[in-house]
Amino acid sequence: MAIIPINLKSGTLKKEVYIVGIDLGTTNSLVAVIDESTGKPKAIPGNDKEVIVPSIIYLSPNGEIVVGNNAKAFLTLDAANTIFSVKRLMGKSFNDVTESAALFNYKIIDNDTESLVKIQSGDKFYTPIELSSFILKELKQRAEKALNATISKAVITVPAYFNDAQRQATRDAGKLAGLDVLRIVNEPTAASLAYGLGLNQEEEKTIAVYDLGGGTFDISILRIHNGIFEVLSTHGDTHLGGDDFDKTIVDYWLDNKLELRDLIKNNPFLLQNLRLMAEDAKKQLSVNNSFESFLKHESTSIELKINRKKFEQLIEPIISKTIESCRQAMKDADLKNSDIDEVIMVGGSTRVDLVKESVKKCFEKTVLDDSLNPDEVVALGAAIEADIIAGNRKDILLLDVTPLSLGIETLGGLMDVIIPRNSKVPQRAARQYTTSKDGQTNLRISIYQGERDNIAFNRKLGEFNLTGVPAMPAGLPKIEIAFMLDADGILKVSAKELRSGVEQKIDVKPQYGLTDEELETMLLDSLQNAKEDMNYRSLQEARTEAQQLIYVTQRFIEKNKTELSTTEIEQTQHFLDLLIKATNNDNKDEILKAHDELNDFTKTFAERLMDKAIAMALKGKTIEGS
Ligand code: ADP
Ligand code: MG
Secondary structure, eight states: OOOOOBOTTTOOBOOSOOEEEEEEOSSEEEEEEEOTTTOSEEEOOOTTSOSOEESEEEEOTTSOEEETHHHHTHHHHOGGGEEEOGGGGTTOBHHHHTTTGGGOSSEEEOSOSSSBOEEEETTEEEOHHHHHHHHHHHHHHHHHHHHTSOOOEEEEEEOTTOOHHHHHHHHHHHHHTTOEEEEEEEHHHHHHHHTTTTOSTTOEEEEEEEEEOSSOEEEEEEEEETTEEEEEEEEEETTOSHHHHHHHHHHHHHHHOHHHHHHHHHOTTHHHHHHHHHHHHHHHHTTSSEEEEEEEETTEEEEEEEEHHHHHHHHHHHHHHHHHHHHHHHHHTTOOGGGOOEEEEESGGGGSHHHHHHHHHHHTOSOOBOOSOTTTHHHHHHHHHHHHHTTSSTTOOOOEEOSSOEEEEETTTEEEEEEOTTOEESEEEEEEEEESSTTOOOEEEEEEESSOSBGGGSEEEEEEEEOOOOOOOTTOOOEEEEEEEOTTSOEEEEEEETTTOOEEEEEEOOSSOOOHHHHHHHHHHHHHTHHHHHHHHHHHHHHHHHHHHHHHHHHHHHHHGGGSOHHHHHHHHHHHHHHHHHHTSSOHHHHHHHHHHHHHHHHHHHHHHOOHHHHHHTSSOEEOBO
16 A cells, blocks of 8 residues: 655645665665655665765664664674674575685574575574565665655666575565565666766767775676667676775784784774774775874783875785786677776775776776765665656656576487577576477476586576476477566576477575576686586487487387287387487597487388477477476
8 A cells, every 4th residue: 555645735746756776885875865856766765864874784682673774783783693794695505605704703504504504593593585675674674764755666676687686685684674676786886877878878888897895896787778778798706895805904003013913813803993093094095195093902002003105005016906807807798998988987986096096097987977965876876777667757767787607407418508698688588399208298497597408517506397288299388488588687597398288387585596606607617617518418419319319219119019020120119229328438439320220220210100299399498298
């Protein structure tokens, strides 16, 4: 039910709905909306006048949930119950995060490694979806207060490399917070929108979005044409960001002050204070040339100093890594610097001078798009997207691409791609298949994501059965498998036997997702193993074809015993045995040879007997029965 507020003074209806834009960040989150008076997006501040909500959740023992700046202090006071970086866990299983689990101070449950991770606090368990919903609720509330209206609709941003599971988890978090998530948008796309790119339909541009946040770095190369945003490539590091800048300063101070080392050794909790001081120093060095302060504890007071030159020296190797990623992304997109029209700076850490200078140099640009607040730009873009969805800006379409190929398993454990990697979303694609056995009434459809020919190396997303197909000879059913990838990158699969109209559908909600390292590894593996994969595919295809021929020949002999001579039957059996033996070995040529021998021999008499249905069984791709 929609709530329509009435302004009692004027007697007029207030604006019915606001759709807000939300940047649900690893370190910081924000909510933004289009300002009615200016028509421009603006980030909404909270009671503390700050627009930034640190993505920190304190789960207090009395059940109170504290989010944002007020939760920050508990990082030191009650680390076990203070959750940060929950975005890293979205859509992940414990298996996916084992390596990084040590980085978290809070407890991640590992009893069920395949399903989504849970976080323990006291005697309660929370999913990353619930935890993210607490942040979203906080943002929703501050928007409601500022706008004096009920907020129930939002656009939420995610990194370009987020997969189905991670996007779905983000959507679910929204739902849990009482928000209808109208669209999940890629962060670089939102940032471009904030700079007005893509709003003009005639415009054609290639842009680089450099996003250096608190703990993650992403570079995305986008092509915008006809209002379509195409991600040409993405690269980055999920464990590199402003936190690392802070760490270098902490280490520098510890390395150079023995008394500081002793103080921390005896009072380890002071390390967090030291970190906060380092962050402070970093921020000040974006405007001043030097920083000076004191770390105080009881009667001790230690002077801490650093100047900009030293700071730049410390962080240079970190920045170099990001530049390396930029080069890689350009290479992946097959572009030269002169092809890039604009470079957009996103994330709080791009306030650091040396970062800007290094990015300029890398892309050989004299100007960068950095006039907007780098930590607000994603949320501002999300608000623009929300405005587009609300129908306030006509003719604008926003599209993204899928990072990995999607397909199904065909006979022999082979991946058959239905939607190739880098396809634009939304996308619909369908393909026809048939059965491998006579009278087959059930088919198992297994859905995979990945680039390898052998499905064992790809990720299984789901599985379902198409049942109730009327019994027909092998090869006769026409089964259409359709993949529909919606604008959020969520997949729906349907299977329909076209002769009978029997149909089955599922929404693929994968149990767990991929880290971007895994994604990258999968892509790299597919390139490195391309030759092996090709050999594997041709071996499997030869084997499948042989098995089909064996099946058909055996059935044929069985059915036509009376029509054949004893020699014909004996000879056929001989070639059959040879082929069966060959299929058990991994030699493709041997299989093909035995296949042809059997085929050639039976041809002499098969031609006179073989009926159409059997001939058809030799054609077409088939799916395993369930
Ligand atoms: P995320 O996208 O990861 O949620 P943000 O884009 O908000 O994060 O970036 C947060 C990072 O930006 C933190 O490491 C913070 O210290 C850093 N940062 C914020 N302001 C400044 C500044 N003035 N100078 C340098 N770094 C800054
Ligand atoms: Mg961000």
